[in-house]
Amino acid sequence: MIREDVLSLTPADISTWRKQGGQEFFAESRLLCLSIMEGIQLTSRIGVIPASQVPTRIEEMRDFLATQLPTTSVALETQCGRRPGGIVLRTHDRGHIAKARLEDYEKALRRRSGR
Known part of the structure; x- marks a missing residue:
């Protein structure tokens, strides 16, 4: 999940934000629910x-x-x-x-x- 304010940062600041653990990752079950709600296709699962x-x-x-x-x-x-x-x-x-x-x-x- 990326906060909206992060999108206005410079590429260097985004890189720092990611390296410092800023980016959150949803558990698979939450990601699946969100993708259905938003109509977003997930990457292939094998x-x-x-x-x-x-x-x-x-x-x-x-x-x-x-x-x-x-x-x-x-x-x-x-x-x-x-x-x-x-x-x-x-x-x-x-x-x-x-x-x-x-x-x-x-x-x-x-x-x-x-x-």
Whole structure:
């Protein structure tokens, strides 16, 4: 949630505001209710899994990403081959948010193998 007064700040001040924890994130249930009330489409959700099932090894995460998201569901250009960028992992309360990028895991594995 972004307060209206924040929108009039300079980009540098907005950056500082965010870095200092100014931006609030709604829990998933509240976000869903708000999106329905306001008629706003949410980003794609591909599923819910317990944190204990999120892969912790590079190879496992690369395989997990390839399995969970074989193609993108939000291609901006058809000539890109619908290759997915990655997925965003969030706790239900949205207290922790991270992006797992397929390309990052592939690069890490190539570096590890010396290719």
